[in-house]
Amino acid sequence: MNNNILIIEDEKLNADRLKRLIGMIRPQANILAVLESVQETVDWLANSPMPDLVMMDVRLSDGLSFEIFEKANITCPIIFTTAYDEYAVKAFKYNSVDYLLKPVEHEELALALDKVEQNHSFSNQQSIEDLVRYLKPKEHRSRFLIPFKDGYKAVSVSDVYYFFLEFKVTKARLQDGTEVVLPHTMEELDQQLDPHQFFRANRQCIIHVNAIAQLHNHFNGKIKVALKNSDMEVIVSREKAAALKQWMDC
Numbered sequence: 001m002n003n004n005i006l007i008i009e010d011e012k013l014n015a016d017r018l019k020r021l022i023g024m025i026r027p028q029a030n031i032l033a034v035l036e037s038v039q040e041t042v043d044w045l046a047n048s049p050m051p052d053l054v055m056m057d058v059r060l061s062d063g064l065s066f067e068i069f070e071k072a073n074i075t076c077p078i079i080f081t082t083a084y085d086e087y088a089v090k091a092f093k094y095n096s097v098d099y100l101l102k103p104v105e106h107e108e109l110a111l112a113l114d115k116v117e118q119n120h121s122f123s124n125q126q127s128i129e130d131l132v133r134y135l136k137p138k139e140h141r142s143r144f145l146i147p148f149k150d151g152y153k154a155v156s157v158s159d160v161y162y163f164f165l166e167f168k169v170t171k172a173r174l175q176d177g178t179e180v181v182l183p184h185t186m187e188e189l190d191q192q193l194d195p196h197q198f199f200r201a202n203r204q205c206i207i208h209v210n211a212i213a214q215l216h217n218h219f220n221g222k223i224k225v226a227l228k229n230s231d232m233e234v235i236v237s238r239e240k241a242a243a244l245k246q247w248m249d250c
Contacts, residue, residue, distance in 0.1 A: 005029050006044075006051040008068075009081070010036040010061040011242045013221065014102060018055055018081070018109075025110045037062040038071075045072040053116055058082040059246075077116050079109075102243045140194040144172070146180055155180055161211035162227065162234075163189055165204040177229065199247050201225060201236050215248070 005022060009015040015034045022029050032051055035041045037060050045068075056065050056078050068074070077097045081104050098112035144155045160172045163186065170182045170189070182189075190200045200206050207225065216224040221238035223245075236244050 003029055004032055004052045006032050006054045007034045008036075008041050008054060008056045008060065008065060009034060010057065010059075013238055013242050014057070014081070014104075017239055018104065021104065021106055021109050022055075022113075024106065025113055036060065038065065038067045041065075041068050042071045045074065050074070050076050052076055053113075054078045056080050079112050079116070102246070103240050141189075141192040144180075144182060146182065157193065161208055161230070162232075163198075163206040164232065173230065173232075199244060201234050201240070201244070205232075205234050207234065209248070212248070215245070 003026075007015055007018055009018065019031055019034070022031065032048070033044060035044055039062060041060075053076055054074060056068075058065050058080060059082065065080075079097055080099045081102060082099075097116050100108050100112060140157075142157050144157070145152050146155055155172065155174070159174050159176075161175055163170065163172050163182070165171075165186055170184055170186060171179050172182055173179050184192075186200075186203065186206065189206055193206065196209075198206050198208055207227065211227050211230075212225055213228045214226040216226060218224040218235060221241060223236040223241040225234040225236060225244075227234060
């Protein structure tokens with residue numbers, strides 16, 4: 001049972017989200033500590049019993065968490081949590097049971113915790129299968145075919161500044177200022193679009209990186225996104241604000 005959990009995360013909002021989700025999924029779990037750096041983690045491990053599970057971010061305040069393994073022997077399973085997918089290969093060299101991309105979702109974390117309990121003696125085969133799943137090239141949508149006059153026309157995804165929901169209708173705002181209606185839900189688009197180019201800001205909006213003019217601090221830790229050539233107000237929640245900034249900084 002993964003009752004004693006150590007969280008290694010330097011973003012307080014992300015750490016609080018993990019604690020909240022763990023409390024919902026595993027009410028009996030005990031969060032031993034929340035550590036923010038490589039050195040703090042090394043010191044803690046040197047003076048504390050081994051936890052049942054470690055939830056570990058990759059980028060910490062003083063370096064990459066992989067440096068911890070050079071100074072400490074972690075024998076319990078690890079679930080990596082990060083906004084970056086390029087570390088998946090390296091993560092599976094360690095006791096990695098899963099690799100969750102931020103913002104961590106309830107269902108994904110629940111599945112990862114179940115995996116820990118079902119695989120006490122880490123299966124290398126399972127790790128290999130997980131690694132292949134993360135490394136497998138993903139095909140992202142490149143165009144849309146939409147009705148136009150008495151026929152159809154193709155709209156390139158690269159021409160889209162942002163997607164938004166208006167009166168339960170999904171629309172795309174193009175770089176030339178025009179808008180088109182799409183027969184897709186926001187959830188479908190979120191799965192089909194390249195996550196390096198598009199960010200799901202909230203339930204109503206998915207924005208292209210080139211559409212962002214500036215990020216403004218908003219109340220209660222939220223972020224207000226100013227879009228180019230648009231007066232549309234896009235508010236990113238406190239829980240997703242850190243992920244947005246990391247996405248913009250990669």
